[in-house]
Amino acid sequence: MAPRTAKQYEEIKRKKSSLIIDTALLRFSEDGYKSTSMQSIAKEANVSKGNLYNYFESKEALLESVLRYGLDQFSAFYEQISSGISSEKKFEHAIRSNFDMIKSNKVFWKLYFNLISQPSAQLLFTKIIGPFLEEYMKVFETYFRKKGDKNPAVTALLLGSTMDGVSLGYIMMGEMYPLDDIIDQLIEKFK
Amino acid sequence: MAPRTAKQYEEIKRKKSSLIIDTALLRFSEDGYKSTSMQSIAKEANVSKGNLYNYFESKEALLESVLRYGLDQFSAFYEQISSGISSEKKFEHAIRSNFDMIKSNKVFWKLYFNLISQPSAQLLFTKIIGPFLEEYMKVFETYFRKKGDKNPAVTALLLGSTMDGVSLGYIMMGEMYPLDDIIDQLIEKFK
Amino acid sequence: MAPRTAKQYEEIKRKKSSLIIDTALLRFSEDGYKSTSMQSIAKEANVSKGNLYNYFESKEALLESVLRYGLDQFSAFYEQISSGISSEKKFEHAIRSNFDMIKSNKVFWKLYFNLISQPSAQLLFTKIIGPFLEEYMKVFETYFRKKGDKNPAVTALLLGSTMDGVSLGYIMMGEMYPLDDIIDQLIEKFK
Amino acid sequence: MAPRTAKQYEEIKRKKSSLIIDTALLRFSEDGYKSTSMQSIAKEANVSKGNLYNYFESKEALLESVLRYGLDQFSAFYEQISSGISSEKKFEHAIRSNFDMIKSNKVFWKLYFNLISQPSAQLLFTKIIGPFLEEYMKVFETYFRKKGDKNPAVTALLLGSTMDGVSLGYIMMGEMYPLDDIIDQLIEKFK
DNA sequence: AATGAATGAGAATTCATTCAT
DNA sequence: CATGAATGAATTCTCATTCAT
Numbered sequence A, B, C, D: 001m002a003p004r005t006a007k008q009y010e011e012i013k014r015k016k017s018s019l020i021i022d023t024a025l026l027r028f029s030e031d032g033y034k035s036t037s038m039q040s041i042a043k044e045a046n047v048s049k050g051n052l053y054n055y056f057e058s059k060e061a062l063l064e065s066v067l068r069y070g071l072d073q074f075s076a077f078y079e080q081i082s083s084g085i086s087s088e089k090k091f092e093h094a095i096r097s098n099f100d101m102i103k104s105n106k107v108f109w110k111l112y113f114n115l116i117s118q119p120s121a122q123l124l125f126t127k128i129i130g131p132f133l134e135e136y137m138k139v140f141e142t143y144f145r146k147k148g149d150k151n152p153a154v155t156a157l158l159l160g161s162t163m164d165g166v167s168l169g170y171i172m173m174g175e176m177y178p179l180d181d182i183i184d185q186l187i188e189k190f191k
Numbered sequence E: 001a002a003t004g005a006a007t008g009a010g011a012a013t014t015c016a017t018t019c020a021t
Numbered sequence F: 001c002a003t004g005a006a007t008g009a010a011t012t013c014t015c016a017t018t019c020a021t
Helices: A006-031 A038-044 A049-055 A059-082 A088-104 A106-116 A119-128 A130-146 A152-176 A179-190 B006-031 B038-044 B049-055 B059-082 B088-104 B106-116 B119-128 B130-146 B152-176 B179-190 C006-031 C038-044 C049-055 C059-082 C088-104 C106-116 C119-128 C130-146 C152-176 C179-190 D006-031 D038-044 D049-055 D059-082 D088-104 D106-116 D119-128 D130-146 D152-176 D179-190
Strands: none
Touching: A006 A038, A006 A049, A006 A059, A006 A106, A038 A049, A038 A059, A059 A088, A059 A106, A059 A119, A059 A130, A088 A106, A088 A152, A088 A179, A106 A119, A106 A152, A119 A130, A130 A152, A152 A179, A152 B152, A152 B179, A179 B152, A179 B179, B006 B038, B006 B049, B006 B059, B006 B106, B038 B049, B038 B059, B059 B088, B059 B106, B059 B119, B059 B130, B088 B106, B088 B130, B088 B152, B088 B179, B106 B152, B119 B130, B130 B152, B152 B179, C006 C038, C006 C049, C006 C059, C006 C106, C038 C049, C038 C059, C059 C088, C059 C106, C059 C119, C059 C130, C088 C106, C088 C152, C088 C179, C106 C152, C119 C130, C130 C152, C152 C179, C152 D152, C152 D179, C179 D152, C179 D179, D006 D038, D006 D049, D006 D059, D006 D106, D038 D049, D038 D059, D059 D088, D059 D106, D059 D119, D059 D130, D088 D106, D088 D152, D088 D179, D106 D152, D119 D130, D130 D152, D152 D179
């Protein structure tokens, strides 16, 4: 019989790869990277342990893929504001969009906070997500400078930290955290 | 030689216990809870592996002790403000004291952020530290209410989250993080 | 297009089979039989893993083919002397030819020494190469007997062992081994 | 209860360590290094897999210990002749001693030939045994030079190779190999 | 004949914990 | 209370081989 076409194989790879990444994201996020075994991911994704390694050559490589995948979201969001924030309205929108993004992908951001202080993953982390955050902060710095802030870099960093803290609270406490009210006040304080 | 008195034994035990806790805190904090082996703690604390288990019946119990020990600090700090914050000056002082505490015990707070999203440790975590934080926030809520804030609970939560975010940034970035400037602005925004 | 004739197919199969054997010989020789994966052979021979198994039904069968293929060389060489060695000149020529053969196919002889003490492959080994060696030694035995040697079987065996040892040295040490000088002395001692 | 004394522990370590090395030597020798699993060594030595790693931190480290242990023998033998070979009688004795050593520890020398062409172990090999062999050859070189040999280095190398080949034959063929007769002839040819 | 995804049985190694002394 | 050897389950990863197409 004829072998599958290259396209068919690609399709298989793409789909299963996605499935594995989704599953891994979920498990890493819920159980923590270190505590998640490749076995458990395989099982949950209905893939044999061996086959997992046909897709990702190590646990670390799988994590990297998971992070890159999550980053794409972030990236899409960043596009919207990378051209600069030119008004209070735009600022407000940027902040709200940011949290929308977090709301719509809590799993990924839980992983983010899970990893942020894990030395084992820190390298990966700074390699993939770090650079993005920096650029992101620059946009806000510019906004604050235009507004006449005397120390826009610090303000941007404070804003960033605040958003980190709020996100962390929301991720950890779940629906008990009054995210929308918090966002309103946050905007009020920084706009 | 005269046999040691019961008190002396007590003393020895207390000291060794302390030493183990200190060592564990350091290792958990630097390497992560999951990645730290009992072996490595024993070695660094100059205690035999078997003896470790005379002091703490399991790795988890050791972690619990480490957290309780760290909490004592927090507790001491909380005493200062538990009676209420009655002026802007007091508020500023409270905030600064809080960060002083963090500065003076970065190791513990690194562990705090390391654990906060580790499900394996989350139960422990909420059991020991959670209740404290809640009371802590209440004090700020009262302060904001007195100041006429329309939504003091939310403001207190935002403040708490901001402090979390700032602490996280400081812990992660180390001396690159302009903590003092950040604190100044934070106080300005919330006082 | 006209369908290929049976002969053409035959030809293709033969060529690919040859290619696989060459590749396997190289890999087995360089990396060791146990340490060489079927995967790596497939990749280097530009053959799919599955297809490999259309040509050779197992790794062991592939090794067997590799050995048989190498033996053909040996066999051709043996032809030259199988009719007997009738003079010192012929003896010298036989020895030199033997080492020429080894020089011209170091890869195979490296594999030979790699396998000679691997139990996993020993059966195969003795099955395929053993019988040849025996006959080979007989020719020398006859030569030594004719020369009046009192213990020609032992001398032949000593010669064989010496040639093994020299080959081993040459294979292992590469160009640092003064093979030609060694051969001269060897001939001197045995002729 | 009082803990075991340091001496007791040392004794345990020494004995078990020896047992493991002996077992590993046997298994490596019979089955080949690559094909021997740590599991199988543990089982045969009546040691748990985990405990194996209390004694040797990796399979490679275990191999290294096995080799060093075997080298001690070689070393003891080398002592005898390191001061130089001053007569044909001494030469003969040196050769015979060498083969006595091999006879009395066939298992080790089987491993030697097993490893000699395994790339995975080659580094280890050259690190531990290589330097010894070189010195060993020097002694013979000196002997041949004194005897007026025009190319003593080559002769020594040929002798070494011959001894390698003879040893290999003996190790591989076992009692079918007429070792004693071979040695007699070997001495005759080189003395 | 050809493809490469899938399987599953190990392999080496780690580690919390227990045990004998 | 102290010691460190011993255990065994779990973990990551490899690889010959099979399968569906």
